[in-house]
Amino acid sequence: MADLLSLSLILFFYFLLSSSQDLFLFVHAESNNNLTVTPINYDLYHSSGSLMHEIKALVHRHPNKFSMETVKAGNKGYGAEIAVVTYCKGKRDSPEKPKLRILLSFGQHGRELITSELALRILSILSEEKLLPGMDQASLNSILDKVVIKVVPMENLNGRKLVEAGDLCERRNGRGVDLNRNWSVDWGKKEKDYDPYEENPGTAPFSEPESQIMRKLAVSFEPHIWVNVHSGMEALFMPYDHKNTTPEGLPLQRMKLLLEEVKQLHCQKRCVIGSGGGSVGLVDFYLNLMRGLIHISY
Numbered sequence: 001m002a003d004l005l006s007l008s009l010i011l012f013f014y015f016l017l018s019s020s021q022d023l024f025l026f027v028h029a030e031s032n033n034n035l036t037v038t039p040i041n042y043d044l045y046h047s048s049g050s051l052m053h054e055i056k057a058l059v060h061r062h063p064n065k066f067s068m069e070t071v072k073a074g075n076k077g078y079g080a081e082i083a084v085v086t087y088c089k090g091k092r093d094s095p096e097k098p099k100l101r102i103l104l105s106f107g108q109h110g111r112e113l114i115t116s117e118l119a120l121r122i123l124s125i126l127s128e129e130k131l132l133p134g135m136d137q138a139s140l141n142s143i144l145d146k147v148v149i150k151v152v153p154m155e156n157l158n159g160r161k162l163v164e165a166g167d168l169c170e171r172r173n174g175r176g177v178d179l180n181r182n183w184s185v186d187w188g189k190k191e192k193d194y195d196p197y198e199e200n201p202g203t204a205p206f207s208e209p210e211s212q213i214m215r216k217l218a219v220s221f222e223p224h225i226w227v228n229v230h231s232g233m234e235a236l237f238m239p240y241d242h243k244n245t246t247p248e249g250l251p252l253q254r255m256k257l258l259l260e261e262v263k264q265l266h267c268q269k270r271c272v273i274g275s276g277g278g279s280v281g282l283v284d285f286y287l288n289l290m291r292g293l294i295h296i297s298y
């Protein structure tokens with residue numbers, strides 16, 4: 001299982017990196033000393049509606065590989081929904097040969113449009129409508145036979161809609177909570193660079209419907225691998241992200257080696273690797289929580 005796990009992880013980082021090379025663009029422009037904001041270029045990005053429409057159509061064209069559900073939750077007059085696509089070839093749960101379970105989530109922050117484009121690209125490759133450049137399809141298929149992948153293309157649809165309405169720098173959900181701070185590990189803890197606007201953790205851990213849906217998904221699916229995809233810098237992070245240390249033990253050593261290998265293969269000096277907290281002072285409570293919640297070994 002360990003080898004398969006490593007192979008799959010390499011495969012998915014490869015997806016992420018190779019798929020994103022031609023998609024990086026930014027939305028700021030400056031003129032006459034006034035910061036102006038360039039509207040979203042819909043020649044480059046889908047709208048949330050058209051992206052989800054394409055994903056639905058793709059799933060529909062490949063019923064032997066994909067299924068899709070939309071999970072809803074809400075409280076205090078605020079509702080959210082998250083679409084989850086499941087990729088699984090052949091028998092879903094063969095007791096003799098349990099499959100490796102992989103969870104890929106995108107679009108946790110509303111403004112990070114490119115991540116959801118990447119979700120669509122990955123699903124297109126899984127469907128075989130698009131090919132992974134430089135990858136032997138037979139080798140890819142032999143790996144894909146052994147995995148179940150759940151893809152969350154757009155975790156924060158409400159936040160994304162605010163961005164599409166013109167609030168281009170919004171990262172929080174539809175009522176101003178940062179979903180990356182709404183989980184229960186060290187909830188509400190304020191680091192030195194804490195920004196109360198950007199990092200509003202909500203009124204309590206899991207106060208937000210989006211977080212509740214993701215928690216439920218994690219608990220029921222119990223992924224062996226989880227990749228939470230963000231944009232804004234080229235980096236491959238591993239735990240911990242909310243403090244400047246890394247967990248100890250063999251799984252972490254193996255993960256670090258794996259990240260080194262992916263870095264060498266695909267992003268050389270451009271890419272930062274290490275714990276998010278230790279490498280760049282990033283705080284990502286989400287990964288840590290997932291570890292505590294379902295005992296993922298990284």
Ligand SMILES: [Zn+2]
Pocket residue numbers: 108109112230231
């Ligand atoms: Zn982000």
